[in-house]
Amino acid sequence: MAMGTWSDEAAWDSLTQTGAYLKGHFLLTTGRHSDQFFLLARLTEHPDMLEPWAKTLAERLASLDVQTVIGPAVGGIIPAFAVARHWPGSRVLFAEKDGDGGMAFKRGFRIEPGERVVLVEDAVTTGSSVAKVIAAVKGAGGEVAGVGAFVDRSHGPLAFEEPLTALLKVGNIPNWNADHCPLCQEGLPLTRPKS
Numbered sequence: 001m002a003m004g005t006w007s008d009e010a011a012w013d014s015l016t017q018t019g020a021y022l023k024g025h026f027l028l029t030t031g032r033h034s035d036q037f038f039l040l041a042r043l044t045e046h047p048d049m050l051e052p053w054a055k056t057l058a059e060r061l062a063s064l065d066v067q068t069v070i071g072p073a074v075g076g077i078i079p080a081f082a083v084a085r086h087w088p089g090s091r092v093l094f095a096e097k098d099g100d101g102g103m104a105f106k107r108g109f110r111i112e113p114g115e116r117v118v119l120v121e122d123a124v125t126t127g128s129s130v131a132k133v134i135a136a137v138k139g140a141g142g143e144v145a146g147v148g149a150f151v152d153r154s155h156g157p158l159a160f161e162e163p164l165t166a167l168l169k170v171g172n173i174p175n176w177n178a179d180h181c182p183l184c185q186e187g188l189p190l191t192r193p194k195s
């Protein structure tokens with residue numbers, strides 16, 4: 001993808017080239033099977049390939065006029081950093097699991113009362129981890145101006161109410177119970193891409 005320009009087609013090409021978007025026969029964490037899988041860490045693995053995504057998302061979030069970017073660990077850390085690089089004077093924090101089902105700021109990270117922040121994720125599916133980070137921000141007295149993501153995989157209501165800005169909207173990816181999976185019926189081997 002050429003620097004400084006964005007097209008959905010070129011974005012899809014970069015996902016395919018890096019192995020961040022796979023077609024095959026996949027076992028999902030839900031136990032269901034699918035013919036498509038996203039591994040966005042394979043995109044963030046390549047800073048040069050990531051840059052058009054980061055620059056474009058930074059442009060589309062610029063009107064929020066925030067100086068603090070928060071990435072939910074682990075997938076949001078690199079995207080948040082890559083977006084914040086486009087905003088001089090900004091800072092990047094990440095929230096991580098608190099060991100009790102929520103998300104928390106550790107490592108000495110602090111949010112000031114009234115501080116406006118934007119959350120940046122690689123992909124949003126249900127929004128449950130974003131919602132937990134939003135709760136952590138509000139718990140610290142901060143204000144979430146919006147959420148940015150490279151890929152919006154949602155197909156239903158999100159777990160948060162703040163506005164979502166995503167570069168690609170993927171929509172509903174087909175998935176099946178093993179009993180009804182057409183790929184199983186074809187005898188295609190099942191894979192677990194994350195392991």
Ligand SMILES: [Zn+2]
Binds near residue numbers: 033181182183184190
């Ligand atoms: Zn199957």
